[in-house]
Amino acid sequence: MNAYKVIDRIQIEPHIVFIRIEPTDIKITLRDVFKSLSDIAWISDFDKQYIQNYFQVRAEETINYIATNIIAQSDDKITSDTGELVVSELSRLAVINELRYLDIPLAELIKSQAAGNDGFDFFSKNLNKIILFGEAKFNSRQNAYGSAFEQIARFERTKQDISDIKEIAEFCCEDSLKNHTQGKKGFIASFASKTTSTTTMINGIKRNSDYNNLKGFEEIICVAVNV
Numbered sequence: 724m725n726a727y728k729v730i731d732r733i734q735i736e737p738h739i740v741f742i743r744i745e746p747t748d749i750k751i752t753l754r755d756v757f758k759s760l761s762d763i764a765w766i767s768d769f770d771k772q773y774i775q776n777y778f779q780v781r782a783e784e785t786i787n788y789i790a791t792n793i794i795a796q797s798d799d800k801i802t803s804d805t806g807e808l809v810v811s812e813l814s815r816l817a818v819i820n821e822l823r824y825l826d827i828p829l830a831e832l833i834k835s836q837a838a839g840n841d842g843f844d845f846f847s848k849n850l851n852k853i854i855l856f857g858e859a860k861f862n863s864r865q866n867a868y869g870s871a872f873e874q875i876a877r878f879e880r881t882k883q884d885i886s887d888i889k890e891i892a893e894f895c896c897e898d899s900l901k902n903h904t905q906g907k908k909g910f911i912a913s914f915a916s917k918t919t920s921t922t923t924m925i926n927g928i929k930r931n932s933d934y935n936n937l938k939g940f941e942e943i944i945c946v947a948v949n950v
Contacts, residue, residue, distance in 0.1 A: 806861030
């Protein structure tokens with residue numbers, strides 16, 4: 724059984740899609756997310772042993788941290804401590820499974836720090852070889868798309884995507900890296916959503932100034948997660 728089900732998928736513009744998903748069973752969502760994070764079979768895809776060793780150390784450190792400090796302390800409820808992790812991973816899985824884009828592990832697993840990294844939360848590559856930079860936001864009281872788009876816009880202005888490229892270069896083809904150096908890139912806004920209707924939420928997104936400032940890039944994906 725998938726960790727989520729798709730509630731809505733709406734093409735806002737040719738290069739902008741809105742996907743709304745819902746955890747299949749909120750009581751096991753954290754366990755499903757942790758199982759997904761713990762699957763590090765992707766490491767064996769690298770030919771060079773030193774690269775495998777490099778990612779093995781990073782991934783295991785983060786998995787152990789999450790198991791001890793986040794999963795073990797949760798009472799099967801999505802809280803502020805677990806919310807962003809859940810939103811990040813479910814959104815990443817939705818982009819991979821629904822759009823068939825490149826599977827790049829969550830940033831927490833491939834960056835040098837065990838947790839709390841600055842920078843984008845997750846990444847992918849679309850079928851046009853454009854690298855996508857994802858930012859996840861959780862808010863227990865309201866839809867979090869505003870804060871997601873605000874951070875993406877701020878990261879884009881401060882060239883955080885350029886800083887993050889070195890972390891994901893091993894996962895990307897030369898064409899996609901070249902496209903990025905030419906300013907061709909896209910973004911994924913991943914956010915917790917509440918009882919607001921999809922139509923109302925999309926209308927709110929369309930009025931968001933940060934969203935409108937980002938529309939000129941190659942692709943925008945909005946992923947609303949009902950938590």
